[in-house]
Amino acid sequence: MTWLAFGLVGMLMGVIWAVGYATSNAVVDTAGATAAPAVFGTPPADSPTSEYAGLITSNTPLTIGFVGTWGKIDADTPMFDVDLTAQTSGTYFVDVLLTNNPGGWSVLQLEFLRLDLACSAATAVDWASPAASSVMVIENEDAYATFSGLAAASEHCIGVQATLKANDPAGTFIRRPSPTSSPTAPSFAATLNRSS
Numbered sequence: 001m002t003w004l005a006f007g008l009v010g011m012l013m014g015v016i017w018a019v020g021y022a023t024s025n026a027v028v029d030t031a032g033a034t035a036a037p038a039v040f041g042t043p044p045a046d047s048p049t050s051e052y053a054g055l056i057t058s059n060t061p062l063t064i065g066f067v068g069t070w071g072k073i074d075a076d077t078p079m080f081d082v083d084l085t086a087q088t089s090g091t092y093f094v095d096v097l098l099t100n101n102p103g104g105w106s107v108l109q110l111e112f113l114r115l116d117l118a119c120s121a122a123t124a125v126d127w128a129s130p131a132a133s134s135v136m137v138i139e140n141e142d143a144y145a146t147f148s149g150l151a152a153a154s155e156h157c158i159g160v161q162a163t164l165k166a167n168d169p170a171g172t173f174i175r176r177p178s179p180t181s182s183p184t185a186p187s188f189a190a191t192l193n194r195s196s
Helices: 002-018 124-128
Strands: 056-058 065-067 070-072 077-083 091-098 107-115 132-137 144-151 155-160 173-175 188-194
Touching: 056 188, 077 091, 077 188, 091 132, 091 155, 107 124, 107 144, 144 155
Parallel strands: none
Antiparallel strands: 056 077, 065 070, 070 173, 077 155, 091 144, 091 188, 107 132, 107 155, 107 173, 132 144
């Protein structure tokens, strides 16, 4: 039995040795402690900014209302303007990100739409026939909607279309637990980056 124990220890030591495993203990010397010298640095002249700063801007906050337990969006909502008209090359993408953890909903799912024109020029006809859509299913803080393939020298509007009853399981679907509950409103941010 003793030899078996030695054999197991030898095998374990062999595995540890094979992967270069080692242990070490430290001792805290409170008696000899001294104040560490300060380390000073110099800040850069400017904070670097993205070359895409200012190319995406917020427009109109989304307002979610209710009819009983069903959610509704009274007006077409142009949430983000994307202006790539000054870019001479490249392909870009936009991510609309959830920035909080909105609790109190039974279901919160939003269909974001991309219109290929400035938000200020968008009409109800444009919202009814968007260039692209992306559904954000809000189940956790990692929820997002993505729009890719945006060309240089273009302009886009990203937002949510009006709906009198948000009951589209493939699009905007909003419910609260009871007609008197007050769920937390979602917050959003949009980022723009170049993909090629």
